[in-house]
Amino acid sequence: MCEPKPRQLMTCPYNKAHQVEQYRMHIHLQKCRKQYPNEAVSVCPFDATHIIRDVEMDYHVRTCPKRILMDSQIYITDDDHCPVTEALSAPVAQPDTTSSENWDDVSTASYLIPTL
């Protein structure tokens, strides 16, 4: 036998008797969905605009494009984390003592001016 890729079958979430090839599952779900119109729906945890049937949620979270996006973003943030923390711990500039002495003189002078 010369079969390079064994076909991966998935079980349809609506009917366990449906064994569907993985790459065709989204097509199958579109058809099968119509036979089960009263299934409860939930919101995808990765994107609030994805309204998914509860029975399909397992399949959806594995294939959700937003989840793939998030995973790669977490990777990037982890790499950036260390340099950002070092930059934040830079010393704060000290206040200038000479200018604060001048400021003292001004406030003393204005204190001496009598009010009307």
Ligand SMILES: [Zn+2]
């Ligand atoms: Zn099905």
Ligand SMILES: [Zn+2]
């Ligand atoms: Zn989603």
